[in-house]
Amino acid sequence: MSSDAGMPYGLATRHDPQDAPPLWRVPPPLRPLADPPRPVPPLFPATAARSSCEPLTARRSRGYLVRLGSAAALAVTAVTAAAVAACSPVHVPAAPPAGTDPLTSTTVPVPPPDFVAIPDPCALPVQATLQRLSPGATWWPTQRTPRWSCTWVSAVDHQGSRMHRKVELRITIATDTSSDDARAVARAIYEDQRARDHATWGARYQAVPHLGEGAYSGYAERAATGESKTGVLLRNLVFDVTYRGDTWNPPGPDAPPQEALAESAARMGSLQLAREVAYALTRCMPCFSGTATFSGSAAPAGGVLPVNDLRRGTSHRSSGDG
Structure with a gap:
């Protein structure tokens, strides 16, 4: 009877370790490889005579990726990116345009030109505005370099009253002196007039924002005549617009014989005309080139504005001119 008799089913007698050592104690036999390893082909074969800037084809790139695996794919991607970067055209910055600072490459603003002369001061305001403020006015220009002016005067009967209106535009162009440039001279003229x-x-003095390099307006009433003036500094030019008027009423107990132009109407009229004149001056190309001078018979002749239907009220008992 063998030594395994009486042992539970499935159990076997352990052999002596000296007789049968476990498999982990025996090193596995070295088996030779069936085929020798094939060499890895170079990324850029020597037989491919191409320029360093020739693009890699999709077919060749896919073959490399298949043979080299994921690690080789990363290498090919890096080499391809480097080749594309090396073959990309070099960006050469263009020369900075005229009027730029070569040290900072920022655009240097070119100051607008100074004014030289005014071709026709009477053409600067919008005619429709003049017809509303001074309907049927007779106008005439004057020119005494370096000063230009234009005057509009009207007297219109309206609802039994007689309305007198007058608009004056005066322009002064400053020039360089031995000590100051033209703009400094113009600012000195403007500050003296403003004071x-x-x-x-x-x-009743008020500063006017967003108009030229400086602007102000005011209202005064003299001998039952109301007037408002707006003064403006624009580069080397100073101008002012005055709008004044009164209304003569028929005799009666309800209204005084003479009423001054209301402050609100006078201010709005002079300020609107000043804005229109400033806008027209900045777009007057002959005013910068010096071809706008006129004298003697060459000066524009006067004229008469048409009489439009008067809108409600220009006196103290009305709400305004517009």
């Missing part, structure tokens, strides 16, 4: 007007108007 005198401020002293005259007192509390």
